[in-house]
């Protein structure tokens with residue numbers, strides 16, 4: 597698979613003039629830039645479609661682990677649903693001070709290392725440690741910005757990393773043998789978030805970490821290759837703000853546009869587990885080189901796991917910060933197979949029947 601210059605994994609099916617696509621194009625447009633007044637903003641939560649959600653205190657079983665992973669006590673989380681989108685949950689930046697840096701650092705420095713899989717593997721000789729090999733050149737590029745003719749660097753070309761069961765983008769499937777150990781910290785984070793939101797026994801088995809530049813998009817798609825639809829997709833956003841479109845089971849459903857900002861967590865379950873979604877735009881920061889507030893915070897709160905404290909990251913953060921000035925990271929965590937079931941059988945036959953018509957193109961395509 598060739599890495600696209602601009603990250604467009606866009607749907608090119610014949611019925612392309614569908615509502616989802618129309619909205620995608622509208623938000624993607626540069627000139628004129630779209631009006632953003634209809635984009636749902638959970639920060640101000642003014643839209644009448646927004647429904648506040650109460651966490652069931654019975655689900656808060658291990659707030660100390662959540663704290664160690666960098667999250668506020670769930671009683672402080674601001675959780676929302678959206679009218680007409682059953683199973684969708686939005687948690688507005690529930691992180692403790694300074695704790696997002698840890699996850700950003702993991703996504704940049706550690707998760708893209710071998711044996712995990714990245715889009716760069718097929719690009720060239722194979723890169724063992726993308727950050728280590730790519731950062732010096734990237735830094736030089738950024739310091740010389742203005743010379744637009746300069747070719748993009750290796751780090752600019754990093755588009756995704758897969759973890760756990762590695763999604764095969766060519767065959768468009770997971771395979772039981774394409775597996776490397778899922779990172780323990782991310783598994784803990786996902787299972788604790790899932791448990792708190794009422795999804796006990798969640799198994800984080802696979803993740804796609806997406807890296808977006810300021811000109812990147814992710815075309816409309818449904819994540820339907822997992823074999824257990826009864827388990828949610830949990831999405832963690834860091835860095836620059838995205839406009840996220842969440843539609844319905846077909847592309848004829850008018851999608852809802854919302855901002856996904858640094859620190860926000862989103863869950864797609866129930867009806868929205870198989871909904872079309874995509875990212876038509878990353879918003880440029882108000883001032884060039886501006887980091888989201890949460891990434892400027894220095895942490896050091898009590899009860900946070902030692903490895904998450906900035907002490908161990910001080911030197912490296914300066915580098916990560918430079919990169920995050922022009923980047924958005926999203927991690928989507930998935931449970932691929934139901935507990936006790938193998939790869940042979942889909943565990944939710946009911947959902948299978950209601951699955952949307954799939955075209956080859958409606959899945960991830962590289963856009964190249």
Ligand SMILES: O=C(O)CCC(=O)C(=O)O
Pocket residue numbers: 804806814819831838840856873874875926928
């Ligand atoms: O970047 C996002 O918010 C969405 C990512 C996504 O949909 C995916 O990786 O399947």
Ligand SMILES: [Fe+2]
Pocket residue numbers: 817818819873928
């Ligand atoms: Fe997705």
